[in-house]
Amino acid sequence: MRVKRILQEKEAAEQASVDLTLIDPLIEKYKSKKGNLIPILQGTQDVYGYLPEESFIKISELTGLKLSEMYGVATFYTQFRLNPVGKHIIKVCHGTACHVQNATVISEAVEDALGIKDGETTEDRMFTLESVACLGCCSLAPVMMIGDDTYGKLSGNRAVKIVKEIKIKESN
């Protein structure tokens, strides 16, 4: 129980800093359109990097969408995140082509270097590690994507080097 309480406090502190007015134009744009739920959630995630709990409540109040439906959709699609993420999202591809070219080694090497597991974020909120189904650059397998940049023909060492270079850039 103790663990849970701390988590809740932490979350409350985080969410206090969320500026909900940022999504006003988005809600206005999609308010009366049919099939608007997914675009609204996508837009909200674009703003905050994840879907803060308060944003659900606000969207629900202003659009009439049901909270239960919103939560159902948000948890169904892999794109949506309910927790804050790091500044850089590292997506390691685990499509078939990358799998047969040993993508597991890439994930393990990055996990080792950052001290986090798949799906986790580093304490300094710099990196989030995710494994994804297919980035569509199969001929360059194994592949990872950081931000908008794709890196191909990786080895464990090269992947770690790329991550470390970003780390050094950020600390300067």
Added chain:
Amino acid sequence: MEKTKVLIGLASCGIAAGANKVYNELKALQEADKLDIELKKTGCIGMCYREPLVEVIDETGSYLYGEINEERAVEIFDKHLKQNIPVTDYIVKSDLFEAKDDSFWDGQVKIALRNCGVIDPENIDEYEGQGGYKALKRILDDKVSQEDVIQTVLDSGIRGRGGGGFPTGLKWRFAYKNEAETKYIICNADEGDPGAFMDRSLLEGDPHAVIEGLAIGAYAIGASEGVIYCRAEYPLAIKRLNIAIDQAKEKGFLGNDIMGVKGFNLNLYVKEGAGAFVCGEETALMASIEGERGMPRKRPPFPAEAGLWGKPSNINNVETFANIPYVLLNGAESFAKYGTEKSKGTKVFALTGKINHGGSVEVPMGVSIKDIIFKLGGGITDGKKFKAVQLGGPSGGCIPEYLADTIVDYDSVNATGAIMGSGGMVVMDETTCMVDIARFFLDFTKKESCGKCTFCRIGTKRMLEILTRITEGDGKEGDIEKLEELAYQIKDNTLCGLGQTAPNPVLTTIKYFRNEYEAHIIDKKCPAKNCKKLLTYTVDTEKCTGCTVCAKNCPTDAIDGARKEVHTIRQDACIQCGMCYSKCKFDAILLS
């Protein structure tokens, strides 16, 4: 004299390989030298294994340069573009002489990919320059009836390129016959198969072909609303589609009263998917457009009767639509002359895995898998032995080496237990473990199961548990039979295509590689030396330099040895994690 053209392949994989840097370098050189050449961005040229690619077309002919970085770009600029001396070392294809990669193009026929790597996808004039929107114009100018358009598509014999293989013309006819005020035409661009990127190439390289195909389809079935459902993981494809839609609207190929034809309207927009493999299934895709969880719906009613928002809807794959303008412009026979009796035309494949020439190829139906892998694909990487090829992604199966003479058409591939699928072809060599591949796919389908049908939701999980324990050395006798029983139950008791085909990777690997399953279960060995838990790690006494790296990294301290002396691994303490193997710089850890 025409200006020398320089084309740089800027599709996702080209960019990942550094093509943007090459483009910027050439652009800077051109501006600095004020050289009168036409520098052009284009889509996927297909030779992904030679990215970044630069094609120079001068008055003598065309020269395709492969594996170009910034330094090489400078060389090409200085020699070829300024002095007209081609840099032969980097040429991979030319129409003037034989080049080292000619075999990659042998037997390819480009219909769907006709403009990919040829035109600038962000420029509608270039598409029109290649005969684009002519098919649509001709239909409208000649007042070709809706029935005649559908009949031409039927006569061409084209079947759904997304994997189902349903005749496109027939699908259109159903949607045409259902009368309603509003009808929808939808393009399925939710290419979720891991290991497949044909649709991405097409959308990034020739978005107008897909849009023209959609417009023709809309005319044929009488749809006024159109949606392209594209996965969010393809940001470049979405960007280029949106540019193309705006351009087409401006020119009057989309919007209201298209080409001045009163009442022919098509309001087309791109809908971004949110990451769910099941949304490739048409009813799930429609649920997702409506803003719901992407769960498949019961059929009937079929989408042609009551699809999106309850209206008659028609849904086709990207590649299908890209073929349509060609068929309508050149006649059904121009397409039907390729292929086999029941599978007409060409098919795009994404060649990946342990293959020398990975990339996208378009071949006539009826070519053998062996020819695709060994002629176009250049054989297996590192001279290893070809073991199997996986077709159709998580819904498909593995075709073993001895069936490599199988030709690619819907029926021949189905007969092996695999499916044609959307065109992903992942080649595997002797180091690929077939049980692990089955486990990999089940892990995928388990994660992607929408949860609606019990047999898919729980069955795939149970199958994954069994497969995992087999790969970890805890397989029991009777596991193979259990897998088969579960597989047939899932096939028989699920609603959508995803569930019904989910067991295919397991069934085909059991069918063709049963001995590998038995080796894992009975002998506790992985013949491909892939499953870590089934390997024994020992030190090669000849190669070990005593650097101590393995001992330092061993999580269980199972490695003994002093500095500069040969190390040994205590088998009783080894947990087969593979750390020593991956850390050793001298290849001194042996696997057996």
